[in-house]
Amino acid sequence: MEWYTYVILPALIFVARILDVSIGTIRIIIVSRGNRVLAPLLGFFEVLIWILAMGEILQNLDNWVCYIAYAGGFAAGNYIGMLLEERLAIGTLVFRIITQKDTTALVSALYKEGYGVTEIDAKGKFSKVNVIYIILKRKKLQQVQSIIQQYNPSAFYTVEDIRNAQYGVFPVNRPSTFRRRILKIKR
Structure with missing residues (x-):
């Protein structure tokens, strides 16, 4: 029981916070780009994960390891969210x-x-x-x-x-190496 209380539960809270904060970072970027479909969907999952993590914290108020996991997950989630945003390069x-x-x-x-x-x-x-x-x-x-x-x-x-640009001249997106190979096979 102590193994669950002091290791597994804090690890789950830590991972949940990484997920919800990372999703929140991406959601904010999507909102700033004006995507009215994806932003609410991401917001739903962000808050759902947060509620689940917070519920576990409230059920274990005497477990200080959960507090550390919560704060650490928040910090790590910010970092991972920024890395994801950089890799996605949206906009x-x-x-x-x-x-x-x-x-x-x-x-x-x-x-x-x-x-x-x-x-x-x-x-x-x-x-x-x-x-x-x-x-x-x-x-x-x-x-x-x-x-x-x-x-x-x-x-x-x-x-x-x-936020938006239209009627400009943009480079043609070349298919990925994988897609080029698939296209060659189909010919």
């Missing part, structure tokens, strides 16, 4: 590049990869600058950063989340 970004350098090669490289690019001549504090805007899926962020690093490593840039 659309606006990428703004400001540079004094000639942008011809950079813009060509971005066009070659299928990105829509808007260029604006502007005036900075000390000289004329070029401002480049790109709207991209978050999954493509590292690709654009590496293109910039290759063609203009000293460029200043900012990245911002946007």
Whole structure:
């Protein structure tokens, strides 16, 4: 009985908190993107798991190990939720590049990869600058950063989340290696 009370029950509470906090992190991102179907569904499971964990805490108020498991699960859930959000890379970004350098090669490289690019001549504090805007899926962020690093490593840039974008030029999503193999087999 003590094994259950001081090891298994706290472990279950710890895992439950990781799940509900991770789901909550993803739910908040989904809400900010305006998904009206998935957000309530995630919210349902988030709260259901929380109620189950909290119910066990309330039934075992004299078990301090459950409190530690609850707090530890919350902390771990935040961390895991952030990792999940990073891996899922949900959403659309606006990428703004400001540079004094000639942008011809950079813009060509971005066009070659299928990105829509808007260029604006502007005036900075000390000289004329070029401002480049790109709207991209978050999954493509590292690709654009590496293109910039290759063609203009000293460029200043900012990245911002946007809720929605339409009618833009976006790179065509190539099928995964697995899907390409399946498609070859079907032919």
